[in-house]
Amino acid sequence: MSNQNEKITTHQDLVPRDLCPSMLMKHLLTHSMSERVFDDRQWPGDGYYWCARTCTCVGPDDEVVHPKDCRPGRRCYQGPQA
Amino acid sequence: MSTPRDVEITVGYPALPGLEDRLEKRTVKPAEGDAAPWDATTKFTTIGTDVDRVDGLQKASGRAKYTYDITFPGMLQAMILRAPIAKGKLKGLELDEASRMPGIGAVVALKDLGAKVRFVGDAIAAVAGTTLNHVRDAIEKIRAEYDLEEHNVDYVVATDAPLLSATGQIEEPWAEAAELEAALKEAKVTHEATYRTEVQTHSSLETHGGVARWNGNDLEIWLSTQATFGCRGELAQACKAKGIDVGTVTLHAEFVGGGFGSKFSAGIEGLAVCLLAHAAKVPVKLMLDRFEEHTTTGNRPGCLMQARAGVDADGRIVAWDWRSFGHAGFTGSGGVSVPNYYTADAKKRTAHKDLNIDADPPRPMRAPGHPQGWFGAELFLDELATKAGIDPLQFRLKNDREAIRLDQWRFGAAKFGWDAARARKNEAGARFLTGSGLASARWGNLGGAGRGTPHGITCRIHQDGTVETRSGAQDIGVGTKTMMAIVTAEELGIPVARITAMTGHTTDPSGPASGGSTLTPSIASAVRHAAFLAKQTLVEIVAKHIGVPLSEVHCAGGKVGSGTAQLRWADACKLIGPNPIDERGKRHPNYAEKPFHASQCGAQFAEVKVDTWTGLVEVTRMFGIQDCGLVLAKKQAESQVLGAMIQGVSYALHEQRIMDKRSGRMLNGDFLRYKITGVRDLPRLECHMHSIANGHDSVGAAGLGEPPSVATAAAIGNAVFHAIGVPVRHLPITPDKVLAALASKKG
Numbered sequence A: 001m002s003n004q005n006e007k008i009t010t011h012q013d014l015v016p017r018d019l020c021p022s023m024l025m026k027h028l029l030t031h032s033m034s035e036r037v038f039d040d041r042q043w044p045g046d047g048y049y050w051c052a053r054t055c056t057c058v059g060p061d062d063e064v065v066h067p068k069d070c071r072p073g074r075r076c077y078q079g080p081q082a
Numbered sequence B: 001m002s003t004p005r006d007v008e009i010t011v012g013y014p015a016l017p018g019l020e021d022r023l024e025k026r027t028v029k030p031a032e033g034d035a036a037p038w039d040a041t042t043k044f045t046t047i048g049t050d051v052d053r054v055d056g057l058q059k060a061s062g063r064a065k066y067t068y069d070i071t072f073p074g075m076l077q078a079m080i081l082r083a084p085i086a087k088g089k090l091k092g093l094e095l096d097e098a099s100r101m102p103g104i105g106a107v108v109a110l111k112d113l114g115a116k117v118r119f120v121g122d123a124i125a126a127v128a129g130t131t132l133n134h135v136r137d138a139i140e141k142i143r144a145e146y147d148l149e150e151h152n153v154d155y156v157v158a159t160d161a162p163l164l165s166a167t168g169q170i171e172e173p174w175a176e177a178a179e180l181e182a183a184l185k186e187a188k189v190t191h192e193a194t195y196r197t198e199v200q201t202h203s204s205l206e207t208h209g210g211v212a213r214w215n216g217n218d219l220e221i222w223l224s225t226q227a228t229f230g231c232r233g234e235l236a237q238a239c240k241a242k243g244i245d246v247g248t249v250t251l252h253a254e255f256v257g258g259g260f261g262s263k264f265s266a267g268i269e270g271l272a273v274c275l276l277a278h279a280a281k282v283p284v285k286l287m288l289d290r291f292e293e294h295t296t297t298g299n300r301p302g303c304l305m306q307a308r309a310g311v312d313a314d315g316r317i318v319a320w321d322w323r324s325f326g327h328a329g330f331t332g333s334g335g336v337s338v339p340n341y342y343t344a345d346a347k348k349r350t351a352h353k354d355l356n357i358d359a360d361p362p363r364p365m366r367a368p369g370h371p372q373g374w375f376g377a378e379l380f381l382d383e384l385a386t387k388a389g390i391d392p393l394q395f396r397l398k399n400d401r402e403a404i405r406l407d408q409w410r411f412g413a414a415k416f417g418w419d420a421a422r423a424r425k426n427e428a429g430a431r432f433l434t435g436s437g438l439a440s441a442r443w444g445n446l447g448g449a450g451r452g453t454p455h456g457i458t459c460r461i462h463q464d465g466t467v468e469t470r471s472g473a474q475d476i477g478v479g480t481k482t483m484m485a486i487v488t489a490e491e492l493g494i495p496v497a498r499i500t501a502m503t504g505h506t507t508d509p510s511g512p513a514s515g516g517s518t519l520t521p522s523i524a525s526a527v528r529h530a531a532f533l534a535k536q537t538l539v540e541i542v543a544k545h546i547g548v549p550l551s552e553v554h555c556a557g558g559k560v561g562s563g564t565a566q567l568r569w570a571d572a573c574k575l576i577g578p579n580p581i582d583e584r585g586k587r588h589p590n591y592a593e594k595p596f597h598a599s600q601c602g603a604q605f606a607e608v609k610v611d612t613w614t615g616l617v618e619v620t621r622m623f624g625i626q627d628c629g630l631v632l633a634k635k636q637a638e639s640q641v642l643g644a645m646i647q648g649v650s651y652a653l654h655e656q657r658i659m660d661k662r663s664g665r666m667l668n669g670d671f672l673r674y675k676i677t678g679v680r681d682l683p684r685l686e687c688h689m690h691s692i693a694n695g696h697d698s699v700g701a702a703g704l705g706e707p708p709s710v711a712t713a714a715a716i717g718n719a720v721f722h723a724i725g726v727p728v729r730h731l732p733i734t735p736d737k738v739l740a741a742l743a744s745k746k747g
Helices: B056-060 B132-140 B178-186 B228-241 B267-280 B290-296 B370-388 B392-399 B403-416 B418-423 B480-492 B519-546 B569-574 B634-653 B712-724 B735-746
Strands: A023-025 A049-051 B007-013 B022-028 B076-082 B088-094 B104-109 B123-129 B143-148 B189-197 B209-215 B218-223 B249-252 B284-287 B303-311 B317-327 B347-355 B432-443 B456-461 B467-470 B499-502 B554-556 B559-562 B565-568 B581-586 B600-611 B617-627 B684-690
Touching: B022 B403, B076 B132, B076 B267, B076 B290, B088 B123, B104 B132, B104 B267, B123 B132, B123 B267, B123 B284, B178 B303, B178 B317, B178 B347, B189 B370, B209 B267, B218 B228, B218 B267, B228 B249, B228 B267, B267 B284, B303 B370, B317 B370, B370 B392, B370 B432, B370 B634, B370 B712, B392 B403, B392 B432, B403 B418, B403 B432, B403 B600, B403 B617, B403 B684, B418 B432, B432 B712, B456 B480, B456 B519, B467 B480, B467 B519, B480 B499, B480 B519, B519 B554, B519 B559, B519 B565, B519 B569, B519 B581, B559 B569, B565 B569, B600 B712, B617 B634, B617 B712, B634 B684, B634 B712, B712 B735
Parallel strands: B076 B284, B218 B249, B317 B347, B467 B499, B617 B684
Antiparallel strands: A023 A049, B007 B022, B076 B123, B088 B143, B104 B123, B189 B303, B209 B218, B209 B284, B303 B317, B432 B600, B456 B467, B456 B581, B554 B559, B559 B565, B600 B617
């Protein structure tokens, strides 16, 4: 059951700590990562993600851009190494 | 640094007619150096008054230069070759012949050999030439070959879509949830239904695109965007990834012909124009055509929603179960939101699943996920209320937990004439049936200071008495420049006519993208802070000139001075000298203290007339009440609300993407066949701006772009239900669906 003990979740809470910095989304550009999430979504933002190196929803490796995937181990990952 | 002082302010709002005020005292701690907060007791001279759009004449006379209007001598025009297949791989791409065509300056590949093609319209290559005819001829000479794969462009039959019955009901069993099942079992009245919405494509009047020119390694680009700084950084990174040694990037977007959520990324068209200009070594323009706009720049996803709920004997919702399935193109962004303020005490569950298809993915569109979710939820609530024998307004008054909206329901109902409208009976057998409906709106954005360096604003006061207020953020047409001029005028105590507001050049201080209704709440208090600092500097100059202690000099009402030693604004500014006062204000963080309300509330009422012979629905009148914190630019705020209602009428009655399942291609990718509400379709529209002092920063503005677009389609859907007595649960409410609903009633 969701929402019975409502806990405030922000978009920032849903961002993986090791996310590739080339992954972009609306809430990053609008500086709204601290905005509250009102529903049960698992990932931050509106679900529209794109790569700053391709300007499309597909990364340099020809795979779809998504916060669950744009992380260490992906061939095109450019974030800080752990 | 001294400790910021405590300031007592009054938050809330004065009484709406016939209701009580909601005013409260609150103590806040503004940041050091910031202006004292405006609150519910502040007497404004300019804020909240009717001020014409400061760039209205420029726009109406054609002097406003949009990206589309930018041109340079020797500039080339460009187009993109698009994939004709919905799924496969690019196995061959031959560009040489196109490059050798007369008038062609550059040809670039946008997809590597072997790369996946994911939808009809996926970008393959781009060509720049002297004229678009040269470019079209060259594109004909590009040989692209594909390995085809089987595709699917219908989310309703996607592999993991729920099963639908012949009547469109979701047939899958609900997952076990003991508490919820128990609540449903105990409820006095229960109801279950399936709702559906179609894809609404982005249709900004100015299509996506840009004009790029390189000066050595430095790029200058005019881009139709709603994220000047975001796109500047994105293009620098993308050009570097393509092997270009990029120096500085300067981006201009002084006028933007709409964005609605589709213009956050520079897009492949933005990158392509930079690559072409770099290769051709002359300026290049690339603007998408209308078909590309409909098919490649995103959309509001369609969705399936299924709800079941129960109410107790008092009409309170005690159980709420909701699941949705959203079309997500080839990515994954078909999310749906539903109101949570009706179901605070209910046993509830919500779940969502994205359904992937081989089509252009959704992008944020004005209140992403909300209009579709609210349509389903609010119509479901009306069906539930009807089943329980409760008037829809009374049902909401019983269940809505937002105190502000409870006032709005009551005020709006009186203004709209709800009771009389609902009591009016249609004549038996009449051809035209009228009905009334209502729906709520919610959004949550009070803005913020930004990550890292806070959002900034420049304010300059010149010796001739004119004032500039400048932001590098964009105005996507909502009236940002006017808002900046109004806030500056209020702080300086001078008329708006003395002020020039400028936006959209990344050479000015940075600001956020326009999205999520963030821009005004995130920069308004920076605008004020810049004017506040510039005023202080002017006051210091005047104090010195008239020989009065600084603390005794005031700047208000077009005068600067103390007691009888008052200088008119124009005379005071003559003391400035040839170099203007030039101050940079910043957006301080929101106060740590809790605001009066962290969300924005709204309510809308609609009346429709349904032709039972043709099935045509005409919306005859609408009334909306909307809160956006402190209303700064009243006319522009009203314009936002009325514009959202117009867009909502269009969504409710007309807009839908029609795909050819066999080719995967959109069949109605133009304004002839993709129907959008026109002037003759519009109802009488009225709105009331509900100004609320939230007390979260020195200005107290809240977001407005999204919230009024949430309720409209839902209110219209409910009005149609009231008119014909059966719900039409599938947007858009086109004549065929109305006739089918009427037939089901008879049958």
